[in-house]
Every structure is written in structure tokens, then in C-alpha cells.
Amino acid sequence: MRTLALPRGARVTVVAAQWRDAFAVVTRGRVQLELRDGEPGPVLGRDAGFWLRGTGVRALRNPGRRTARIRIITPTTGGTTMTSTHATAVLTRTHRFRGLAGTGLLATLAAVVATTLAAALAGAAGADFAIPDGGETIPLPGFAVVTGFFSIIGVVIAAALLRWSARPAPVFLRTALTLTVLSFAPVLLAGADTGTTTALLALHLVPAAVMIPALTRSLAAHTG
Structure with a gap:
């Protein structure tokens, strides 16, 4: 067993003979694989395990700001050590995604409750939620459904970034934040009265205030 350290921006060429029977685990930071044609490949986060034998990967890069570390294991007793480490790495990576999914589910439930309650209070305060002005009224359950749907979309985006981005949290x-700002456009163009427009804009901010901090913190906690 040995440890390979990759400082910020470092690149290490893969020598096939040295990696033929090796299994590696990222123990710190993130590591990007450089493919055979020189194109950037997947970015592997902390606790991700990988083989290089037969993959054609020609180099390892550190795309992050901090030093990345890779623990390289070679079989010692009939492959027992390698198999055990591989299983541990896979289980740990699965745990990371389950942790993010759990946080996302709880945040989604909180966002749905908070948004629905805020919509009820806005309705009691005089917002009629008629789209356009004088048209059909948005029912209260509609706020819960739309909030839940787009909150789940946010969780999916976070999971994709955890898997493929070098810096998923930022x-x-x-x-x-960009998508939240863009979501204001349909509200402003819907033709509702001032009270309804103001209430709908505020209701866009309620789930954002719940989901964005929760998922950002979870991503930061699950990356090295």
C-alpha cells in the first residue's frame, strides 16, 4: 500500500505496469482522470475507488485547490485486501449519496410546508392568486405540488454535481441562485395584480431559502 499526493493543479502520468493490479481510493480532495485522447474524464471525489487497468487513462490530475491524496492498494493475500477495500469504497460512496438524498428529502418537506403556510397567510392578507388578473385562482395545494416538484429537481442537480463536479457546493x-432569479420572469409576465405578483415573488424565495442552504451545506460536508 502506498499514498500518492497530488498538489493543486498537479498532473501525474499513469504508467500501466505500475497500475496493472492496483486499486486506488481517493482519501482527500478530488482527482480527475485524463483520458487516452487527452480529454478530461470523470472527477472522483473523496472515498471514490477506481481501477485503471485496461481503461486507457493516461494521467491523473488534481482539479481542486487543496492537495489530493490517493491510497493505492495492491493485492497481498490472493486479492483479499483489494476486494475488501473496493467494497468499503463503494459502500462509502453510496453513503454519501444517501446522506445528500436524506438531507434533500427533509429540506423538500420543510420547503413544502413553509411555502404552503406562507401562501395561506398571503391569501388571508388579501392576495387572490388569480392568474392573470381576474382569471383562474391558484389553489393552495398547487403551491405544495409545484414546490415539491422543483425542490426534487434541486436535489437531482445537487446529486449530479456531487458525482461529476470538482467543486459541487459552490x-x-x-x-x-441563478435559477431562482430566472424563476421570477414568469411571475412578472403573468399579468396578475400587484398584490398577487408581490406574493408570488415572495413565495419563490421561501423554498429557495430552505433548499439552497441545506443542499449547499450537505454538498460541502460530503466532499473533501
């Missing part, structure tokens, strides 16, 4: 934060 990328998710920027993406989520």
Missing part, C-alpha cells in the same frame, strides 16, 4: 450555490 457550483450548486451559483446555479441555484
Whole structure:
């Protein structure tokens, strides 16, 4: 067993003979695989395990700001050590996604409850939620359904970034804030009266205030 350290921006060429029977686990930071044609490949996060034999990967890169570390294991007793480590790495990576999914589910439930309650209070305060002005009224359960749907979309985006992005937390934060701002456009163009428009804009911010911090913190906690 040995440890390979990759400083920020470092690149290490893969020598096939040295990796033929080796299994590796990222123990710190993130590592990007450089494919045979020189194109950037997948980014592997902390606790991700991988083989290089027969893959054609020609180099390992560190796309992050901190030093990445890779623990390299070679079989010692009929492959027992390698198999055990591989199973542990797979289970740990699964745990990361389950942790994110659990956080996302709880945040989604909280966002649905908070948004529905806020909509009820806005209705009691005089917002009629007629789209357009004088048209059909948005029913209260509609707020719960739409909030739940788009919150789940946010969880899916976070999971994709956890799998493929070198810096999932800041990328998710920027993406989520941008999408929140863009979501104001349909409200402003819907033709509702001022009270309803103001209430709908505020209701867009309620689930964002719940989901974005929760998922950003979870992504940061599950990456090295």
C-alpha cells in the first residue's frame, strides 16, 4: 500500500505496469482522470475507488485547490485486501449519496410546508392568486405540488454535481441562485395584480431559502 499526493493543479502520468493490479481510493480532495485522447474524464471525489487497468487513462490530475491524496492498494493475500477495500469504497460512496438524498428529502418537506403556510397567510392578507388578473385562482395545494416538484429537481442537480463536479457546493450555490432569479420572469409576465405578483415573488424565495442552504451545506460536508 502506498499514498500518492497530488498538489493543486498537479498532473501525474499513469504508467500501466505500475497500475496493472492496483486499486486506488481517493482519501482527500478530488482527482480527475485524463483520458487516452487527452480529454478530461470523470472527477472522483473523496472515498471514490477506481481501477485503471485496461481503461486507457493516461494521467491523473488534481482539479481542486487543496492537495489530493490517493491510497493505492495492491493485492497481498490472493486479492483479499483489494476486494475488501473496493467494497468499503463503494459502500462509502453510496453513503454519501444517501446522506445528500436524506438531507434533500427533509429540506423538500420543510420547503413544502413553509411555502404552503406562507401562501395561506398571503391569501388571508388579501392576495387572490388569480392568474392573470381576474382569471383562474391558484389553489393552495398547487403551491405544495409545484414546490415539491422543483425542490426534487434541486436535489437531482445537487446529486449530479456531487458525482461529476470538482467543486459541487459552490457550483450548486451559483446555479441555484441563478435559477431562482430566472424563476421570477414568469411571475412578472403573468399579468396578475400587484398584490398577487408581490406574493408570488415572495413565495419563490421561501423554498429557495430552505433548499439552497441545506443542499449547499450537505454538498460541502460530503466532499473533501
